Amino acid sequence: MDDIVRQAIAKWPHVPDCYGWLGLDARGRWYMRDDRVQAAGPFPQARGALLEHAALIAFITRNYEADARGCWFFQNGPQRVYVELEAAPxxxxxxxxxxxxxxxxxxxxxxxxxxxxxxxxxxxxxxxxxxxxxxxxxxxxxxxxxxxxxxxxxxxxxxPARFGYVRSPWAQAASTGAGQA
Incomplete structure (x- = not known):
């Protein structure tokens, strides 16, 4: 995790998590999913915009990890942006x-x-x-x-159960009543 990300977490420890906005497809490509795309359906049926900015992709991959539930996320400063997985982490x-x-x-x-x-x-x-x-x-x-x-x-x-990962943190959050940012 980048030092600047750790510093942001320390400065703002209670930023709500973000669900549904980022997807990883079966070819390792990242997709940004705005409100319109999310309303169109779950990932990968509604993919969103393919990320192509090399520095942004590098930042995401350096700060990509899983939580204790097996939900993968990108730590974007103080906010966890949970990733919808087409296939696997x-x-x-x-x-x-x-x-x-x-x-x-x-x-x-x-x-x-x-x-x-x-x-x-x-x-x-x-x-x-x-x-x-x-x-x-x-x-x-x-x-x-x-x-x-x-x-x-x-x-x-x-x-997912055998290898401890969650393909849709967004669906899991919705089923448990967790907030969606």
Missing amino acids: FVWRVAEGFAVSAHTGAPARVQCCLTDEAGRVYLQTDIGFGLVHTLDMALVGDAVEQGLWLPQAVAAAEL
């Missing part, structure tokens, strides 16, 4: 030699490989759980053929 990129990194740029070491009923591939790593980017499926196939990764079948619906 991380989107993995696989490079030649099978090096794995998150959509945030963080390197990761693979602990297990899973496939769901739709053929999507997920990795549990030392830094967390995520979906493999679709462009990297050929490399995943090579890793499997070489016996480096041994895919285990899993139902997609079981993944």
Whole structure:
């Protein structure tokens, strides 16, 4: 977390959380979801505006983490901006030699490989759980053929509970009566 963010939290400790305004798609892209988009439906059916500003994306990824409930958020100064996840908290990129990194740029070491009923591939790593980017499926196939990764079948619906994450903090907050900023 950036020092400036820590300082803002200390200065303004009681800023309300923000739900529904930020989404992460299955390709590791961030979307800003204003009131109009939120009214149109849940993420990812109503995506919003694709964020393309490199400095903003870098700030979000440096300050991206999970709370104790498994809800992922971007700490924007003193305010937590909870993230709607299309698939999982991380989107993995696989490079030649099978090096794995998150959509945030963080390197990761693979602990297990899973496939769901739709053929999507997920990795549990030392830094967390995520979906493999679709462009990297050929490399995943090579890793499997070489016996480096041994895919285990899993139902997609079981993944959030099994790996401790919440795909829609907004829906969870609404169901528990928490305020939405």
